[in-house]
Amino acid sequence: MGGSARFMVRRLLRGLLTLWFAATVTFFLLRLLPGDPALAVADPTMTEELYADLLRDYGLDKSLPVQYWHFLAQLAQGNLGVSFRQNQPVLDILLERLPWTLLLAGSSLLVTMVVGIPLGVLAATRAKGLLDRLIQVGGITGQSLFVPSVGVLLLYLFGVRLGWLPIGGAMDDDVTGLAAYASIAKHLILPCLSLVLVQLGSYVLTLRSTLIEALGEDYCRLARAKGLPNRRVVWRHALRNALLPTTTLVGLQLGFLVGGAVLTESIYAYPGVGRAIYDAVAQLDFPVLQGAFIMLAFTVIVANLVTDLAYGVLDPRVRAS
Amino acid sequence: MTVTESPGRLTFEAFRRNPLGPISVAVLLLMGVVAVAAPLIADYPRGYGEDVLAPPSGAHWFGTDDLGRDVFAQVVWGTRVSIVVGLAASLLAIVVGVLVGVAAAYFKHADAALGVVVDLSLSLPVLPLMILVAALAGPSVPTLVVVIAVFSWPEVARVVRAQGLAVVPLPYVSASHALGGSHLWIIRKHVLPGVAPVVAVSVVLTTSRAVLAEAGLSFLGLGDPDSWSWGAILHNAQRSGSLATAWWTTLFPSLAILLLVVSATLVAVVYNDARDPRTR
Numbered sequence: 130m131g132g133s134a135r136f137m138v139r140r141l142l143r144g145l146l147t148l149w150f151a152a153t154v155t156f157f158l159l160r161l162l163p164g165d166p167a168l169a170v171a172d173p174t175m176t177e178e179l180y181a182d183l184l185r186d187y188g189l190d191k192s193l194p195v196q197y198w199h200f201l202a203q204l205a206q207g208n209l210g211v212s213f214r215q216n217q218p219v220l221d222i223l224l225e226r227l228p229w230t231l232l233l234a235g236s237s238l239l240v241t242m243v244v245g246i247p248l249g250v251l252a253a254t255r256a257k258g259l260l261d262r263l264i265q266v267g268g269i270t271g272q273s274l275f276v277p278s279v280g281v282l283l284l285y286l287f288g289v290r291l292g293w294l295p296i297g298g299a300m301d302d303d304v305t306g307l308a309a310y311a312s313i314a315k316h317l318i319l320p321c322l323s324l325v326l327v328q329l330g331s332y333v334l335t336l337r338s339t340l341i342e343a344l345g346e347d348y349c350r351l352a353r354a355k356g357l358p359n360r361r362v363v364w365r366h367a368l369r370n371a372l373l374p375t376t377t378l379v380g381l382q383l384g385f386l387v388g389g390a391v392l393t394e395s396i397y398a399y400p401g402v403g404r405a406i407y408d409a410v411a412q413l414d415f416p417v418l419q420g421a422f423i424m425l426a427f428t429v430i431v432a433n434l435v436t437d438l439a440y441g442v443l444d445p446r447v448r449a450s
Numbered sequence: 451m452t453v454t455e456s457p458g459r460l461t462f463e464a465f466r467r468n469p470l471g472p473i474s475v476a477v478l479l480l481m482g483v484v485a486v487a488a489p490l491i492a493d494y495p496r497g498y499g500e501d502v503l504a505p506p507s508g509a510h511w512f513g514t515d516d517l518g519r520d521v522f523a524q525v526v527w528g529t530r531v532s533i534v535v536g537l538a539a540s541l542l543a544i545v546v547g548v549l550v551g552v553a554a555a556y557f558k559h560a561d562a563a564l565g566v567v568v569d570l571s572l573s574l575p576v577l578p579l580m581i582l583v584a585a586l587a588g589p590s591v592p593t594l595v596v597v598i599a600v601f602s603w604p605e606v607a608r609v610v611r612a613q614g615l616a617v618v619p620l621p622y623v624s625a626s627h628a629l630g631g632s633h634l635w636i637i638r639k640h641v642l643p644g645v646a647p648v649v650a651v652s653v654v655l656t657t658s659r660a661v662l663a664e665a666g667l668s669f670l671g672l673g674d675p676d677s678w679s680w681g682a683i684l685h686n687a688q689r690s691g692s693l694a695t696a697w698w699t700t701l702f703p704s705l706a707i708l709l710l711v712v713s714a715t716l717v718a719v720v721y722n723d724a725r726d727p728r729t730r
Contacts, residue, residue, distance in 0.1 A: 274708065380573075
């Protein structure tokens with residue numbers, strides 16, 4: 130147990146370090162870049178005095194180290210500043226939207242696994258066959274898809290042309306109870322499918338190659354030699370080991386998934402953090418952009434922590450190392 | 451096939467034998483030609499046209515957008531900006547990534563610090579960060595190049611470091627040390643050639659990722675407002691609302707992006723297979 134506890138503490142510290150890194154990078158990027166964030170709210174006709182007041186309000190008149198310390202202290206208390214445009218704390222704006230992004234990203238990851246694992250197994254057990262070739266070509270093409278292209282295509286096909294599914298938003302306004310859940314699910318299908326299509330390829334290809342490798346290992350040959358049915362060797366013996374690198378891939382792909390969610394939400398007017406980013410870009414609302422990045426980074430770090438811990442549970446070798 | 455043939459020659463032969471390799475290279479070269487020869491292929495799309503949102507026809511191969519501008523011309527000129535931004539950002543990222551990766555693999559005491567920076571950068575959601583920086587710096591082609599490069603080098607550094615770690619402990623590198631070779635000489639003569647194949651693959655993959663990043667930023671309205679890129683065409687379609695009805699305004703730039711990224715990925719996959727004696 131000592132080893133596991135130390136492993137968890139180490140991962141936790143690492144998560145905190147990443148969070149500090151993300152905050153520091155944003156702070157210095159914002160302060161050292163040529164653009165002046167205060168100018169974005171300032172009116173060119175403003176008097177010197179008003180402009181100085183404005184700087185003081187946002188704490189921009191202090192020295193850089195003081196600003197940095199202040200920024201970190203505020204962040205530790207969950208204060209992400211105030212939106213330039215909406216006059217509302219950034220944290221409130223984003224917390225209201227985060228559940229939608231989590232729903233979208235989480236459901237797409239789940240569907241990707243549910244569809245991807247059988248596809249990977251199918252390709253690996255028929256390696257070099259026609260079906261394997263098809264899955265490989267599909268995987269490479271899928272990896273190369275541009276998220277907005279897929280989103281727009283699905284929107285056009287199922288939303289506009291066929292009219293089967295809603296073209297935007299997260300739910301209808303006038304529904305309650307069970308109908309509300311149905312409405313949420315209906316609005317989720319297209320954005321979720323867009324994300325599944327762009328990330329499915331890498332999972333299937335990774336699982337395929339690790340599974341082929343695992344099937345060639347001695348323990349699988351032994352399992353076959355003692356007469357176990359092939360199906361059992363694949364699903365019970367090889368897949369368990371092949372899933373480990375796939376778990377690592379989840380961690381590596383989380384950043385990509387979040388980026389994809391931002392683009393998808395922009396297309397479907399899905400009211401998550403990504404759509405807030407899209408709106409903030411048009412309005413040059415820097416506190417929202419900064420807060421959104423920090424919040425998404427925080428989400429990815431927490432999700433990574435969970436994956437790491439899951440990996441530790443699945444594979445005792447990780448805890449030992 | 452004789453034993454005396456060089457590994458490079460064998461790799462080339464294997465690459466050529468797989469039809470996907472040469473086809474993908476041809477597609478990439480064709481796109482390069484389109485980028486260079488854009489002015490000869492189509493007039494720069496500007497102003498207003500008479501046919502608004504016209505579907506593809508003999509006069510307008512890819513149809514027209516909401517202001518009557520020719521979508522074919524937009525895609526042709528967009529090829530130029532997309533490829534220039536992709537290549538420039540990728541080269542910048544490769545230079546930094548190779549320097550950091552080789553330094554981390556070669557100098558043991560630098561490895562821990564550089565490794566942490568690379569790992570931390572890789573675990574952050576890059577697109578929201580790029581959006582923040584691009585919005586602050588103001589949209590332009592140089593901004594896009596620098597922003598994409600700054601957030602692309604850690605991936606290059608990770609790959610180069612991994613390969614470098616396999617090369618540095620080899621006996622011939624130790625022998626050079628024993629013979630009194632300087633660090634710079636050993637890096638130039640032994641380490642860099644050792645990581646070169648990985649770098650070659652990295653150039654192709656980083657460029658295609660940079661093209662996707664440019665398209666993403668432009669799609670969100672952070673592209674250069676004075677020039678066409680594939681993402682900018684999609685942004686215009688989204689902003690004007692024509693993407694819901696005029697499928698041609700989104701289909702053709704989307705196909706261009708897909709074609710470039712698929713070709714680049716296939717070149718990398720086929721090259722990797724051709725280089726590996728087991729899959730050759």
